[in-house]
Amino acid sequence: MEGSRWPRVTEEPDGVLTLEIGDGVTGCVLRDLARGFAPPPFSVRALRPLPPVPPGERPITVDQTNQSVIAGDTVVVKWFPRPSRAPHPAPGLLAHLAGFGRMATPYAAVYWEDALVALVTAYLPEARDGWEWCVDEAEAGRTGFAAEVGALAAELHLAMATPSAVFPDPVRLSPPGGEGAWRTRAEEALREALALTDGADGAWLAGRAEALRRELEPLARVPATPLIRVHGDLHVGQILRWRDGYAVVDFDGNPTVADADPYQPAARDLAQLTTSVDHAGQVAVRRRSADPDATAAWADAARRDLTAAYTRTLARAGRADLLDRSLLRPFEVEQECRELIYAARHLPRWRYAPMGVLRTWYA
Ligand code: ADP
Ligand code: MG
């Protein structure tokens, strides 16, 4: 019977993998992991000793890409319903970040052949993600969170930039003369956003195309700049506010840029984080009738405080060099284009958020 209640993995002729997680599977897998067993072709990369997990499971029900289950109020098992054989960044990053305390402690990565199928991490009690807590802050006009979250992002980057056995050489330098590919990538995103956004929004956007393109120009003249392993998908939805403070989750990388170099300027993550604060503001306007002008002012102040705390934290650690500020604005503009592309392709009702932000930026 051993292994009979592990998930079922099927592979289509085109190589697409599907994972089926039947009832009781999470508990069974955790019991097997506790005694160091995995039925081939499953295997386990242990990251930290798994604590005892009492019985009892409940699914996480917020908007999510994967399928996370809380077990025994002790661990979260994140199942990947569509596993991929492409190398997944999370296990390596989680091992590299062993000294970083502000994340859910990682216990194990579970593979089927070479495809990551699950990550087991600590459960953070009372956790709410930023699509809840940050929208609350926007509605209430409070900005106190921004300094804490900015410091958290800087601490994450400092940990990313600290050598470990996994990544002994974690800081690289971009080629002198700048990374031509960044400008190409950003301009491509702008072109796509313009092409995919129709109606009145599309017309408004077309009227700002030149202004947007000008914002991307600094990317053509980037001096040699440090590159680190970034989070890759660092928005407020990945920052949990839980019983003991804030924590970062979801090291799956950027779902919208295929083949992005895992080494990127720190400004990539920071730009995504600050723009997501703007998006939380837009959510507050749309869903909770927050005042648009007051919310725009809130977002401005929060972004400024977040960035200031981020830079201060790097500077105190003697690593101010990790942030090249000239990249921030171009990456923010690129991020808004990516949000529009994402909305057009996957989630049309999201379009209001990046459009709302762009309308406040280019009033
Ligand atoms: P996905 O790749 O599916 O987006 P995440 O790792 O971002 O997965 O997790 C999805 C959601 O599950 C988070 O937004 C959060 O609400 C909840 N969550 C994730 N990790 C934990 C944790 N360790 N403790 C409590 N809740 C968590
Ligand atoms: Mg997530």
Ligand code: MG
């Ligand atoms: Mg994810």
